Amino acid sequence: SRGVVVGFDTRGQEESGCSSLRWLAKLTAAVMLSRGVPVHLFSTFVPTPYVPYAVKKLGAASGVMITASHNPKEDNGYKVYWCNGAQIASPHDKEVLRCIEEQLEPWNASCWDEELVDNSSLRTDPLTQINSCYMEDLTSLCFHRDLNSSCTLKFVHSSFHGVGHDFVQRAFRVFGFAPPIPVPEQRDPDPNFSSVRCPNPEEGESVLELSLLLADRENARIVLATDPDADRLAVAERRGWKVFSGNELAALLGWWMFFNWKENHPDPADTESVYMLATTVSSKILQAFARIEGFHFEETLPGFKWIGNRIHELSKTGNRVIFAFEESIGFLCGSMVPEKDGVSAAVVVAEMAAYLQTKRLSLNQQLHNIYRTYGYHVSKTSYVTCNDPPTIQRIFSRIRNFDGDDSYPKACGGVRIVHVRDVTTGYDSSRPDLRSTLPVSRSSQMITFTLQNGVVATLRTSGTEPKIKYYTEFCAAPGQSDVSQLEEELRKVTVALLDEFLEPDKNHLIRRVV
Template sequence: MPSPAEIISAAAAWASLDPNPLTSSAVLSLVSAAQAQGPASPAALASLTSAFSSRIAFGTAGLRAAMSFGPAHMNDLVIIQTCQGLASYVLSSRSPGSPPPTAVVGYDHRELPELGLSSLLFAQRTKAVLEARGIPTLLLSGFVPTPLVPFAVSERGAAVGVMVTASHNPKGDDGYKVYWGDGSQIVPPHDGGIKDAILESLTPGGEYGVAGMGGGEGGETGRLLDLYFARIGRKLATGSYERHSRTCPKIAYTAMHGVGAPFAARSFETFSLPPFHPVPSQRSPDATFPTVAFPNPEEKGALDEAKRFAEAEGCELVLANDPDADRLAVAERGKDGQWTVFKGDQIGVLLGVWMWREFGSKAPDPSKVAMLASAVSSKMLKAVAARHGFKFEETLTGFKWLGHENLRLTREGHEVIFSYEEAIGFCCGDVVVDKDGVSAAGVFAEMACEVYSRGETVAGHLQSLYQTYGEFVSNNGYYFCHDPAIAMSIFDSMRNGGKYFEQVGGYKVTGIRDLGVPGYDSAQPDKKPVLPCSASSPMISITFENGCVAQFRASGTEPKFKYYIEMAGKPGVTRDVVEEDLRVMCEVMLEELLHPEANGLKAA
């Protein structure tokens, strides 16, 4: 930990480089208060220590943190430093004789007016820095959904793309997500190379002014949106609603105070579906997120406002995008008036089976059709693949790995028709190689219309899939864990000195996969995992004799220790029995492996 004098010195030096007068003056005021040794001095020093004792890490796809001053937060100077490093890395990665690199930048509606910080300003800074370094940059016009950036990168042949968004994080946060020229989120070695280049580029090399830059290029943005929706219509819309029935559930839609509403509406038009009913209080972009404490549609209570609206309007379904519209949540009101909020794995299975039926099953060679899911997602699609003969593969957690594997399989001659992760991220088809809540909303609504035309509900249809492919019951959750050292000690305990466990709570273990370093996989002949290992982001998977698979990892973007536990029911065993078996097992397993009370873990 730096000394108080070092903190104060670093803060003063920072303020001298910061081009934002509001954040610069805020830092200088704290410096003066800390140096004065008066009543306000301890609080001022604490604020400076929080902002200047560490640096925001360039990690999962880029940056994400609270908007404020100092290297620990999102602000103008951090953006300038990041862009300088990104530009250096992009230029150094050019192959001899290749055309000059270009870039695409998009932004959402996040802002912190009291400090003059916003996604728009960060996007403008990004364009200014990249162009000053000789990289022509398209700034997309207005608030755009995240999927449009990777689409634009691929369509324009750009070398890199940046989306300025905090996605579903709390209202005070912002982020900087980076896509490589293949349209996928960055993976090694690019992430490490960019991180190193940033640390070599901390001194601003220019003024990088944004005065008069405006909100982007409207004409080119409109052209790209037209192409994006045309591609969705050609590759994903089946015409099922028009062919088979005029029956469709009444659908409510919420943008969760984000950017999604106009794009989701156009998605419905592309699929020739009846218009949805937007939740008025959550339709327009609002950086204060007034009706949700945490703008993540997965969080408990996040869909309450939409469900109340749906009940008042007589809607059977609620579709929700997260604020940057790259994820999709779904809830359904049953005939008894009770709501089912579908888990990400359940939506993934519904979409995956639909994509197989409508597209994959019609391929000349089904073995060349592929689907992907993250390792912590349900194993049900694997069972579907085994039944129908298409390829199914798992990847590490995070859509950057799904996108990377999607591209690899495509190069090898496979048609990847669906990818998903249990955190409500879905990629239907190949319009983009990243999660896309806009196209997924149209695909899901079209599927729901066909289901309703048969007199079924989506929940009933899902149950029929369980009856066909097997009962898969999951219990996913997390504990709040603010100390990374505690998470690492839990993993060390699970490793049991390299011997691991032969049983947990009386349940026999039949397989262990440890994606920490050096790594271990009992299922492999050489005991080495097929998936990449990481010292900083380990994951341990435990397979039990009774068909249960439990997986544990620490979040890369939030102070959470996550668990993903799924039980595959045996033939003839009803779902309620599987659910009860899993409930009992989870209680025993979580206590024995995690010791929540002793480790200070707080349940969500």
């Protein structure tokens, strides 16, 4: 009786036979309707965070978003949310798989009747209501509206041929800004992503070329780019064009959200219920904030589903998450939706830039102020591609038996490894009981090494692509300011991580050039 929310992106609307709307969203809705389940089907494409937001706002039983986010144009995907608005996790994901395996024979053709979607009284369109509610709730993240209306900064926005244009324009108006200048070649939906070699703004300057050229012509200082389903955000700033990494943006946004929290909650006792969250492969900068400022910081497994579910758990005990992120440019400012949200993050970054301009500071200058206060956190994130699953298994098995059976490496690049955490097996050498506090995740590979020199390095497999991802970070103490030395030490460890642990299988790997 509570119904299911169904949303979709813009993939395959014209050329592809497997469009998000016709072949996936409408058929999902038809199957539900054929069994008497109410369906809240959006009448047009929406950002991914609109689906979990609608699940919570409408009190729905679950939600489905049809999207492959920033994957290649040939891909599509089916993203499922539970009634708490977070992506499904255990035990619900396992129960879904069990039900699939028990019902391998498709139901009869009446379940796939698209006319049900057009004619059923159980089908509603939540677009107007959710648009209105979302934009109204967005004002809770607006701290300086008067300042915004007089802002002289110019912003450029690319929606990467996806859903983001209208929603980001609307969000800017809600905050009192003039709308950002859209990149015309990338403003409208295009399932072929015809102006970019890869529809992923996380790739940085190489895919932001049109945005940066437009910003130069328009004398705009900030470039904002949302990915095709508008749940991720990339940011660049003109001063020789600095493209911020996800970890750097998180340092800025984490500082900004806590700065405004303190302004509005001067009683230090209020901070005791404040949390920030990050996935474990992301920068530890929020942990450094928390040590000094007195709020709580927690890590989760990679993937925003873990953050979303943890937000739900914390809210039940009266705690409040004011910022969360994953290093792959996924940010959540506040907790109005338990999912990363590129629309809200874009306008929050704009307000932060407008405020800093009044202090004669750029985003990059403020980033260095943050690092001087809390310690420089220099990180490197990239990946190697491997299309041979047995090779991936062999690599991680070799690491787990590096110096004999059940013996992990003792050094990397000549630097002693002091702790090893293996989330795939549940092992953590830093714990008295040798058991990881993070949930065991046997379906993916992930091993983290903590080195004596302060570098933290992780190798893990991607959940959606044939990649081995690697993450390294040097977490320096406040006052340690020789950034070039930190970067060189991090570079040496990163090179050693690849050469020593992946090199024996180099013939099966394609390294990304960074």
